[in-house]
Each structure stands twice: as C-alpha cells, then as structure tokens.
Amino acid sequence: MTLTQQAPAGTIHGKGSRLVLRGLRKRYASQTAIDDVSLDVEPGEFMTLLGPSGSGKTTTLNTISGFTELDAGSILMDGVDIAKVPPRKRGIGMVFQNYALFPHMTAAQNIAFPLGQRRVPKRERDERVEAALEIVRLAGYGGRRPAELSGGQQQRVALARAIVFEPGLLLMDEPLGALDRGLRESMQAELRRIHRDLGSTVILVTHDQEEALALSDRIAVFRDGRIEQVGTGQDLYARPESLFVAKFLGESTIFAGPVTRQGGAAALDYAGQALPAPVSPTPVQGAGALVIRPENAVVAPEGWAVPDGHVSMPARVIDDVYLGASRRISVAFADGSIGVVRATESGDAPLASGAAVSFAWRPERAVLVPAD
Numbered sequence: 433m434t435l436t437q438q439a440p441a442g443t444i445h446g447k448g449s450r451l452v453l454r455g456l457r458k459r460y461a462s463q464t465a466i467d468d469v470s471l472d473v474e475p476g477e478f479m480t481l482l483g484p485s486g487s488g489k490t491t492t493l494n495t496i497s498g499f500t501e502l503d504a505g506s507i508l509m510d511g512v513d514i515a516k517v518p519p520r521k522r523g524i525g526m527v528f529q530n531y532a533l534f535p536h537m538t539a540a541q542n543i544a545f546p547l548g549q550r551r552v553p554k555r556e557r558d559e560r561v562e563a564a565l566e567i568v569r570l571a572g573y574g575g576r577r578p579a580e581l582s583g584g585q586q587q588r589v590a591l592a593r594a595i596v597f598e599p600g601l602l603l604m605d606e607p608l609g610a611l612d613r614g615l616r617e618s619m620q621a622e623l624r625r626i627h628r629d630l631g632s633t634v635i636l637v638t639h640d641q642e643e644a645l646a647l648s649d650r651i652a653v654f655r656d657g658r659i660e661q662v663g664t665g666q667d668l669y670a671r672p673e674s675l676f677v678a679k680f681l682g683e684s685t686i687f688a689g690p691v692t693r694q695g696g697a698a699a700l701d702y703a704g705q706a707l708p709a710p711v712s713p714t715p716v717q718g719a720g721a722l723v724i725r726p727e728n729a730v731v732a733p734e735g736w737a738v739p740d741g742h743v744s745m746p747a748r749v750i751d752d753v754y755l756g757a758s759r760r761i762s763v764a765f766a767d768g769s770i771g772v773v774r775a776t777e778s779g780d781a782p783l784a785s786g787a788a789v790s791f792a793w794r795p796e797r798a799v800l801v802p803a804d
Contacts, residue, residue, distance in 0.1 A: 448476035448633035449510050449600030451496070456505035458491055465491040467657040469505070473635065475600075478627050480636045480644040483654030484680070490605060492654070493637045497603055498522055509601060520549070525594035525632070529606040531586050533578040533593075540565070540574030543593045550597060564592035567626060584615045588622070595630060604636045608643065620646050641681050645669070653677050669725070675804045678723040685729060685771035685791070687745075688803055691720040698800060703767060707743060709800040719803035726774035728797040731761055732790040733783060744792040747771060752782040763791050 456469040466488040473479045481489035494500035496507055498519030507515045514522050533542050540561050547557045565571050568588035578586050587607060594602055607623075608616045624647060627634055638644055644651050645665040653660045653668065653676075661668060661677050672678035675686070687702040691709065699706040700722045707722055730739065731749075738744045747763035750770070761773040761783060771791045783789065 447598075447600055448474075448631050450475045450508075451601060451633060451635070452506075452508040453492070453496070454506045454508070456492060456495055456507070457503045458495060458500060459503055464657050466495070469657075469659055471652055471659060471662065473633060475633055476631045478634045478636070478647060478649045480638060480648040480651045481654060482638060482641065482644045482651050482680075483660075484639060487654035488657040489637045489639075489652075489654045491657075493603055493605055493635060496601075496635065497524055497526055523597075523599055523601075525597070525599035525602040527587075527590050527594045527602070527604040527607045529609050531578075531590040533586060533589060535578050538575050538577055539570065539581065539589045539592075542578070542589055543574075543596050546593060546597045552597075560596050561592075564596040567595070567629065568592045568622070583611055584619060587611065587619060591623075591626070595626070595632065600633060602632045602634045604634065606638055607636070609638075609640075616643070623647060645681075653680065670799075672723065672799060672801060675721045675723070675801050678721075678799070678801060683726050683772050685724040685726070685793075686769070687722040687724075688719065691716050691718065691800070700800065703745075703765070705745070708795040710796050710798060716800050716802050721801050721803045723799045723801060724771075724793050724797070726760070726772045727776075729771065729773045729791060729793045730775070731763065731773050731783065732792055734788040736790075738790050738792045741794055742792040743795055744790040745771075747789055747791045749783045749785055749787045749789055751785060754782065763789060765791070 451473040453469055453471045456466050458465045469488065469492055481492060483489045491500060495502050498517065502515055505515065506513050534545070543561045543564050544557050547560060552560070561574065565574055568591055570585060570588050570592065573581070573585065578589070581589065608619050611619060620643060636647060648665060650662060650664055651668055652662045655676050661673050668677055668681050672681065678684050687700060687707060689700050689702040692699050692701060692706070698709040698716070700709050700720055709722055732738050732744070745765060747765050750762040750764050753760045759775045759782070761775055763771045765771060773791070
C-alpha cells in the first residue's frame with residue numbers, strides 16, 4: 433500500500449515525534465540500571481539501542497514507554513516532558529518480543545483494541561484496521577485468531593496493532609528475537625519498508641549486531657547503564673571510539689600495548705615492534721589498542737611478498753574456513769593472541785593449519801582506541 437499526504441479515510445499516516453532524553457537514572461536496590469543516559473532522536477529516525485544483556489537498553493526503553501518509573505531525568509516528546517505521564521496517555525506504540533496478542537480475539541480485533549480504548553467510532557476503526565492489515569501485508573487475515581497464524585504473521589499483527597492509532601513514536605523490544613534466521617531477515621526487510629512508508633520515529637532494542645546494522649539510521653551502544661557511543665552503523669564499525677564498541681560490533685584483530693609518539697605520528701609498541709597508528713578521533717595516551725577489521729587485513733604465506741604499503745606481523749594459521757563468497761582465516765601470533773582475515777578470493781586453496789604466514793594490513797585502515 434502506498435501512503436500519500438492526502439490519504440483516504442482509514443489510511444495510516446504516522447508522523448514522527450522528536451524525542452530528547454536527558455540524564456535518565458534508574459536504580460534497583462544497590463544496582464544502577466541506567467546512569468545519566470542522554471540521547472536525541474530526530475523525527476522519523478530509526479534509532480537502535482544495542483548492547484549486551486544487563487547494559488541498560490531495555491530499562492531505557494521501559495522508561496520511555498512509562499512501564500518503569502525514573503529516579504531522575506527528563507523525557508521530552510515533541511517538547512513536552514512525559515516522564516510523569518501514565519503509559520496509556522503517552523500515545524506511544526509498543527511491540528513486545530512475545531507479541532502479547534489476545535488469544536481469544538481475531539487479528540482484526542487485536543489490532544482494533546487500542547482504537548476501542550480511544551473511543552474511535554466503529555466505521556473509522558474498521559477502516560484503520562483494514563489499512564493496517566494492508567500495510568503489514570496481511571489483508572484477508574483479519575478473521576484469524578493468533579493460534580491460526582505463523583510466528584511471522586503474529587509478529588505482523590502485533591506491529592499493526594502498534595501503528596493503527598498513528599503514534600508519533602514506536603518502541604520495539606526485541607521484536608524479532610523469537611523468529612528463525614530466515615524469517616527474521618525477511619521481517620527486517622518488512623520493518624524497513626513500513627518505517628519508510630509511515631515515517632514514524634522508531635526506537636528498537638536488540639542485542640543482535642547484524643539486525644542493528646541492517647535496520648538503523650543510528651545506533652546507541654550501551655555498556656553498564658551508560659551510552660558508550662552513538663553513530664551510524666558505518667561510523668561505529670569503521671571508527672569505534674572504544675575497545676568495547678570495537679569488540680561488540682563485529683570481529684577484529686587487536687594489538688594492545690603502550691602508545692608512543694614521534695612528532696605528530698603515533699605508534700603502538702607490540703612485541704617489540706612499533707606499529708604505526710592512524711590519527712584517532714579519541715586522544716589515546718598510555719595503553720592503547722590497535723583495531724584491524726578482517727576485511728582490512730591479508731595473509732601472505734611463507735615465501736610470498738607482503739603487499740606494498742602494508743605493515744606485517746609473523747603468525748601461524750589456525751584455521752581456513754570456506755564460507756562461499758569469502759574465506760575466514762584465523763591466525764595465532766607469538767604471544768597467543770588471535771587475528772582474523774576475511775579473504776574474498778574464496779576459490780584459492782585453503783592454507784594448512786600451522787603454516788607460517790605474514791599477517792599484514794595498511795596502517796591507515798586500522799583504528800587506535802584506548803585500552804579498557
């Protein structure tokens with residue numbers, strides 16, 4: 433269904449809200465769940481809160497929805513502080529991981545529920561439900577109960593229920609976590625389409641890095657109740673500002689050691705070798721870590737020349753795994769640390785385990801971050 437500015441009666445036409453979080457704090461007994469969380473989310477933006485279990489992302493989402501009461505801080509939605517407003521009066525759409533559908537109701541009745549709570553007239557209610565079913569591509573399924581729907585279809589009904597009253601802000605808590613990989617990837621494409629069509633502001637909570645990268649305009653990485661870094665997926669992957677973000681978002685080879693400077697250039701002392709380090713957006717003094725993504729490294733077997741412009745370290749092959757479009761080569765360095773290379777020449781003969789190689793990379797493709 434194509435959405436237009438001059439939509440017919442019953443069409444869903446959401447408008448994104450601006451959300452501003454300032455100094456959010458929440459404690460449970462002696463444990464701090466979130467501490468000084470501040471974040472700006474622009475109208476129509478798809479923002480993902482990403483982090484491991486216990487990092488504070490779900491608590492932050494629950495304070496926005498009103499299901500968790502704040503100890504301190506403000507939540508401004510379109511300039512109005514809603515921190516003390518009851519959940520049912522915030523006008524926020526919510527999609528839960530377990531869908532939370534009423535089993536005795538049909539799909540249409542589930543979707544219509546929030547409209548009934550808002551006393552929307554029946555004719556308009558029916559039109560909006562039909563429009564919502566079309567948006568999630570379930571036209572004709574309104575008469576089925578949840579038990580008669582697949583997991584993916586139930587997820588779509590839950591999404592339709594969340595958008596049917598045209599919220600300016602849509603919150604999603606691990607909505608794809610219960611789906612298998614193939615269905616999850618299909619639903620990611622659907623979520624991108626629906627967000628693009630509706631224009632609502634979306635905040636998603638997930639611990640799945642690939643999901644965050646696939647869906648988000650920007651990502652806020654959480655750690656121990658605080659936001660570690662905010663940026664686009666490309667920014668976070670290519671230019672992490674901390675070792676935590678580098679490790680959490682994708683694979684890396686990491687060399688750790690003291691950082692030294694000669695003139696304007698920095699170097700990291702690793703195993704007696706001064707590894708040149710690029711200029712870092714985060715000033716690094718003392719202990720540092722050089723981060724090299726797998727696609728930015730190569731391996732040169734014994735007897736092969738290291739490519740021009742590369743720095744190299746001796747290593748031995750642990751494994752060489754064929755992945756179809758690429759190969760994942762893992763190596764071990766003299767101190768036992770592990771390196772990884774993603775080779776696109778997938779048709780080459782695999783390297784033997786234990787073979788001596790040079791692990792090489794271009795210095796400008798590495799990132800220097802402070803050591804944890």
